[in-house]
Amino acid sequence: MAGRIAFASLGCAKALVDSEQLIARLRALGYQLVSRYEEADLAIVNTCGFINPAIEESLSEIGLALEKTPRVVATGCLGARPEVIQNAHPGVLAVTGPARFDAVLEAVTQALPPDTDPKTALVPPRVRLTPRHYAYLKIAEGCDNRCSFCIIPKLRGPQVSRPPQEVLREARDLVETGTRELIVIAQDTLAYGRERGERGGLLWLLDELSGLGVWVRLLYVYPYPEVEALVERMAEGRLLPYLDVPLQHASPRILRAMRRPGDAERYLERIRAWRRSVPDLTIRSVFIVGFPGETEGDFDLLLDFLKEAELDRVGAFTYSEVEGAAANALPGRVPEEVKEERYHRLMQLQAEISARRMQRWVGKEIPVIVDERGEGGAWIARGPGDAPGVDGVVFLEGEDLKPGERYLARVTRADTYDLFARVLRPLPWATPMGPK
Numbered sequence: 370m371a372g373r374i375a376f377a378s379l380g381c382a383k384a385l386v387d388s389e390q391l392i393a394r395l396r397a398l399g400y401q402l403v404s405r406y407e408e409a410d411l412a413i414v415n416t417c418g419f420i421n422p423a424i425e426e427s428l429s430e431i432g433l434a435l436e437k438t439p440r441v442v443a444t445g446c447l448g449a450r451p452e453v454i455q456n457a458h459p460g461v462l463a464v465t466g467p468a469r470f471d472a473v474l475e476a477v478t479q480a481l482p483p484d485t486d487p488k489t490a491l492v493p494p495r496v497r498l499t500p501r502h503y504a505y506l507k508i509a510e511g512c513d514n515r516c517s518f519c520i521i522p523k524l525r526g527p528q529v530s531r532p533p534q535e536v537l538r539e540a541r542d543l544v545e546t547g548t549r550e551l552i553v554i555a556q557d558t559l560a561y562g563r564e565r566g567e568r569g570g571l572l573w574l575l576d577e578l579s580g581l582g583v584w585v586r587l588l589y590v591y592p593y594p595e596v597e598a599l600v601e602r603m604a605e606g607r608l609l610p611y612l613d614v615p616l617q618h619a620s621p622r623i624l625r626a627m628r629r630p631g632d633a634e635r636y637l638e639r640i641r642a643w644r645r646s647v648p649d650l651t652i653r654s655v656f657i658v659g660f661p662g663e664t665e666g667d668f669d670l671l672l673d674f675l676k677e678a679e680l681d682r683v684g685a686f687t688y689s690e691v692e693g694a695a696a697n698a699l700p701g702r703v704p705e706e707v708k709e710e711r712y713h714r715l716m717q718l719q720a721e722i723s724a725r726r727m728q729r730w731v732g733k734e735i736p737v738i739v740d741e742r743g744e745g746g747a748w749i750a751r752g753p754g755d756a757p758g759v760d761g762v763v764f765l766e767g768e769d770l771k772p773g774e775r776y777l778a779r780v781t782r783a784d785t786y787d788l789f790a791r792v793l794r795p796l797p798w799a800t801p802m803g804p805k
């Protein structure tokens with residue numbers, strides 16, 4: 370029997386898919402996956418290197434693994450800057466960059482001989498770290514944008530889109546093995562196929578995916594004009610009416626410094642048009658506060674935008690310098706206490722907006738997918754407006770419900786982020802996606 374490996378996966382859904390693929394390869398070589406570092410002969414930490422708190426979390430996870438496991442391999446986004454890991458933890462066995470599966474396997478097999486020859490091992494496409502009924506479907510790797518605060522293009526390289534037939538094959542396999550919600554991800558999903566000069570590749574792919582008869586949710590949509598075509602598909606019930614569109618700011622001055630398009634007025638016009646086409650659309654976005662040069666006036670502009678836009682789901686980060694990011698050279702550093710104060714003002718405002726927006730669901734019938742039975746016996750489900758892990762949930766009253774099944778439910782009440790609903794009836798998987 371090959372050795373026992375503990376695996377920690379940090380960061381975003383894209384890193385989770387890397388972890389799934391890596392674990393599949395380790396299993397194919399005969400390694401046993403264990404859940405505790407103490408039980409492992411070797412630990413792998415898939416790190417995140419996006420912002421400073423994520424870097425700190427990654428370094429502390431590596432430290433924890435080193436305390437309890439004799440050998441530790443670090444991989445993932447922070448692994449693209451090996452000196453950061455090696456300086457903090459000189460005892461790590463090896464450090465590799467994101468999605469460098471072969472380098473990880475080389476380090477692991479050298480330290481712990483496998484049961485099977487890595488050259489001949491039959492590798493299953495992936496192992497799932499999510500519940501069986503939903504899965505992330507990564508359609509591209511890397512990014513061709515150059516947002517000044519971000520080093521992902523440096524870490525993961527330029528965009529490389531997967532061939533559509535390969536993505537489709539994976540999606541069909543997932544659906545055949547019980548997946549009922551496909552969550553399409555990439556660094557910039559809407560740019561899928563663009564580096565190959567393809568136009569409309571994503572729409573073709575999404576149409577094929579929606580033809581599989583399951584929920585299709587799209588994350589990380591850059592605010593290109595092509596969003597309109599996605600919204601049309603949502604109006605037709607082919608995609609979940611859920612738009613995850615990171616806008617990052619609303620002040621044109623700050624957006625230019627971030628090297629991103631748009632401004633408050635243009636975003637507002639587009640949001641109004643999207644909502645006209647899909648009245649039950651849930652819009653999610655994220656914003657950075659305290660970006661270099663952000664004045665009180667820029668921040669007020671952002672708050673005014675949020676009041677006007679009434680976005681459904683909002684995440685925010687205080688700006689933190691990431692080594693290697695172009696924004697580090699910008700003048701006008703915002704003091705930490707000002708960043709924090711702005712962050713809290715923004716989140717307080719958004720909590721009020723969210724609580725108001727959630728009330729619009731009360732009394733409505735919505736489709737939900739059941740995730741699990743929570744502590745205390747309540748069923749936890751999600752509606753079209755809830756992506757797993759980042760949004761709220763629907764607490765469901767009902768008998769004999771099953772995870773992965775879909776039901777029509779009537780919303781009885783709402784709080785700031787979550788809904789409470791009563792099941793009306795099961796919904797077969799061939800019925801349309803949106804709320805009634």
Ligand code: SF4
Pocket residue numbers: 512513514515516519520521522556557591
């Ligand atoms: S779109 Fe911008 S923020 Fe997103 S990964 Fe690409 S460069 Fe980074």
